[in-house]
Amino acid sequence: MMMNWNRRQFIGALGTTSLIAGFPGLVFGSAKARVVIVGGGFGGAIAARYLKLYAPGIEVTLLERNKQYISCPMSNEVLAGERNLDSLTFGYAAHAARGVNVVHDEVTAIDAVKKTVMTQGGKNFAYDYLVVAPGIDFDYGAIEGASPEMEKTMLHAWKAGEQTLQLKKQLEAMKNGGLVIITSPRRPYRCPPGPYERAAQMASYFKHHKPKSKVLILDHGDTMPKQALFEESWKQLYPGMIEWVPGNSGGKILRVDQKKRTLVTDMGEQTADIINFVPPQRAGAIAQMAGLTDQSGWCPIDPMTMESTIHKGIYVIGDAAVTNDIPKSAHAAASQAKVVVNAIVAVTSGKPVPKPQYTNACYTVVGPDYGFSIVGIFQPEGGKLVSVKGAGGLSPVGAPAYVRKAEAEYGYSWLKNITTEAFL
Amino acid sequence: MQKLVLAVVCALAAGPSLANDPNIVAIADTCNSCHGINGVSAGLTMPSIAGQNKDYLQRVLLEQKKGERYTTIMDRFMKNISDEEIAALAQYFAAKEWVPATVAVEMTQANQGRQVLRKTCQNCHGEKGDKNSGDVPRLAGQWPGYIRLETFKYVDRTFTAKKPSERMAEKVHNLTENEHSAVAHFLGTRK
Numbered sequence: 001m002m003m004n005w006n007r008r009q010f011i012g013a014l015g016t017t018s019l020i021a022g023f024p025g026l027v028f029g030s031a032k033a034r035v036v037i038v039g040g041g042f043g044g045a046i047a048a049r050y051l052k053l054y055a056p057g058i059e060v061t062l063l064e065r066n067k068q069y070i071s072c073p074m075s076n077e078v079l080a081g082e083r084n085l086d087s088l089t090f091g092y093a094a095h096a097a098r099g100v101n102v103v104h105d106e107v108t109a110i111d112a113v114k115k116t117v118m119t120q121g122g123k124n125f126a127y128d129y130l131v132v133a134p135g136i137d138f139d140y141g142a143i144e145g146a147s148p149e150m151e152k153t154m155l156h157a158w159k160a161g162e163q164t165l166q167l168k169k170q171l172e173a174m175k176n177g178g179l180v181i182i183t184s185p186r187r188p189y190r191c192p193p194g195p196y197e198r199a200a201q202m203a204s205y206f207k208h209h210k211p212k213s214k215v216l217i218l219d220h221g222d223t224m225p226k227q228a229l230f231e232e233s234w235k236q237l238y239p240g241m242i243e244w245v246p247g248n249s250g251g252k253i254l255r256v257d258q259k260k261r262t263l264v265t266d267m268g269e270q271t272a273d274i275i276n277f278v279p280p281q282r283a284g285a286i287a288q289m290a291g292l293t294d295q296s297g298w299c300p301i302d303p304m305t306m307e308s309t310i311h312k313g314i315y316v317i318g319d320a321a322v323t324n325d326i327p328k329s330a331h332a333a334a335s336q337a338k339v340v341v342n343a344i345v346a347v348t349s350g351k352p353v354p355k356p357q358y359t360n361a362c363y364t365v366v367g368p369d370y371g372f373s374i375v376g377i378f379q380p381e382g383g384k385l386v387s388v389k390g391a392g393g394l395s396p397v398g399a400p401a402y403v404r405k406a407e408a409e410y411g412y413s414w415l416k417n418i419t420t421e422a423f424l
Numbered sequence: 425m426q427k428l429v430l431a432v433v434c435a436l437a438a439g440p441s442l443a444n445d446p447n448i449v450a451i452a453d454t455c456n457s458c459h460g461i462n463g464v465s466a467g468l469t470m471p472s473i474a475g476q477n478k479d480y481l482q483r484v485l486l487e488q489k490k491g492e493r494y495t496t497i498m499d500r501f502m503k504n505i506s507d508e509e510i511a512a513l514a515q516y517f518a519a520k521e522w523v524p525a526t527v528a529v530e531m532t533q534a535n536q537g538r539q540v541l542r543k544t545c546q547n548c549h550g551e552k553g554d555k556n557s558g559d560v561p562r563l564a565g566q567w568p569g570y571i572r573l574e575t576f577k578y579v580d581r582t583f584t585a586k587k588p589s590e591r592m593a594e595k596v597h598n599l600t601e602n603e604h605s606a607v608a609h610f611l612g613t614r615k
């Protein structure tokens with residue numbers, strides 16, 4: 001049975017903990033529990049925020065390697081020159097002001113038995129509950145000839161930051177009539193609509209600055225998310241500028257030749273003025289090191305609570321977790337963070353855990369005044385997180401311009417509100 | 425699991441105290457990534473929903489769920505939420521404090537907007553645009569970007585089939601683009 005979402009289990013966990021030396025006074029119903037969070041991205045930062053909102057007495061430590069967080073959502077607009085990276089950059093001062101113990105350090109190990117987390121800086125943090133939200137790591141090993149060194153010549157820009165700016169510079173330096181290749185990796189990966197939104201944003205830049213240029217998407221998959229909407233918008237906004245090759249038509253990358261700077265697919269060797277190689281992905285490295293991952297490279301969880309099915313007392317949220325039908329998005333990470341917080345707050349205050357609410361909403365902006373969205377509502381079913389039938393869905397195809405404009409504007413407001421929720 | 429379902433059912437039957445039910449709060453928190461924490465939006469075009477009157481919220485959410493009201497996204501979000509939960513959500517957000525938007529005043533626009541409000545809107549929305557009862561939501565302090573997107577629906581023919589208020593449509597569909605923007609701006613600057 002998959003129903004280990006109950007109080008008994010939490011009480012059990014706490015019961016044992018309170019007997020361990022160094023944990024005096026921790027009893028069931030204690031509001032003084034210690035929660036450590038690994039990773040201050042959308043998942044981790046929002047978990048910290050809601051813990052302080054609903055259980056100010058809980059001691060929250062947020063361990064994050066970087067002093068600044070750069071939002072991937074809307075970072076494709078940087079490529080088109082529609083916004084700068086500053087508008088996507090956030091700090092952790094608000095968390096500190098609310099009483100979160102923010103520590104900027106690299107987590108190097110997790111001891112699930114002793115319930116401690118160790119950092120590069122040589123510190124140890126003991127926890128009663130651990131939330132692991134490290135995002136993604138790149139799995140270059142999955143493709144012959146690929147390796148992290150190729151980032152020097154083939155950028156990913158799949159973690160927003162320096163590479164986003166470099167990719168933009170490459171676009172600016174490219175000749176009119178040039179070609180860009182974007183690869184869309186093995187599923188699942190962070191932000192399913194991302195590569196196609198990126199293609200559109202690049203085309204948006206080309207349209208105004210080098211209109212003879214083209215974008216070629218080499219896809220591991222046979223379909224793309226929001227397919228009808230993307231295809232409609234490309235045709236309307238960027239006719240003839242974006243070509244998509246699905247996996248079953250030769251889009252799959254079989255091998256990389258770094259010396260020649262080529263990608264080998266069933267169609268033969270491919271090269272371009274710019275290669276934006278989005279690598280295959282897996283859970284952030286610390287999740288691998290802590291043994292939280294399975295053969296898939298991602299972290300299996302109990303869909304009722306996001307608790308690791310490998311190590312009890314550890315909750316994995318966001319991109320790193322196996323979430324079945326739920327895509328890897330910031331919005332989904334936010335909803336998972338709240339599920340975990342609700343569970344921890346309920347248990348530490350001796351109340352029943354509320355029904356978990358898993359939702360996703362993802363706005364895509366393909367150019368100025370042109371947006372569309374997907375909504376998903378999910379629930380635990382048969383040990384998995386599955387889409388609730390009849391709920392959620394896509395923006396309509398063939399919608400009038402006003403609706404596309406409104407959705408782009410709502411998308412910007414979503415960004416403002418979710419980044420405020422996470423960092424401000 | 426069994427026990428929990430039972431708890432939810434009991435809570436729903438209990439009525440008034442529903443808004444504090446952790447199951448309802450958990451649903452309400454899923455709204456925050458779009459509408460802002462506690463329903464107070466920081467996004468220029470996303471409506472704040474905290475502090476709108478319960479009747480309005482409940483009616484609107486039900487209309488969205490049933491597809492009786494034009495929305496870009498809310499209909500897709502509400503489909504899985506029961507009518508009882510909607511009643512509780514309306515109560516939950518209605519009980520929150522209204523926090524006005526922060527909008528820098530642009531004098532010429534604001535003055536023009538004040539006149540439009542007096543002439544065309546105040547009968548229904550109140551002298552300051554802050555009437556908030558029955559079928560009318562508060563406009564004073566709402567984001568101008570959102571107000572503008574909403575009033576557009578009363579003008580564009582695409583939306584006539586599912587236009588939210590017949591009685592308002594009659595009054596506002598003749599306003600110029602300038603008048604629309606001005607009144608939205610003025611309302612947004614009110615506290």
Ligand SMILES: Cc1cc2nc3c(=O)[nH]c(=O)nc-3n(C[C@H](O)[C@H](O)[C@H](O)COP(=O)(O)OP(=O)(O)OC[C@H]3O[C@@H](n4cnc5c(N)ncnc54)[C@H](O)[C@@H]3O)c2cc1C
Binds near residue numbers: 042063133158320363
């Ligand atoms: C181009 C692009 C566009 C996107 N657009 C959208 C969008 O429009 N909407 C949407 O919802 N999502 C979007 N996403 C997806 C979104 O960015 C991710 O799903 C989201 O960031 C996942 O959050 P997370 O908390 O799991 O991981 P992250 O946000 O990656 O956070 C992980 C954090 O953990 C830290 N960390 C990792 N390991 C350690 C360690 N060992 N020690 C200390 N710190 C560590 C990292 O520094 C990082 O800050 C987009 C992604 C991309 C690439």
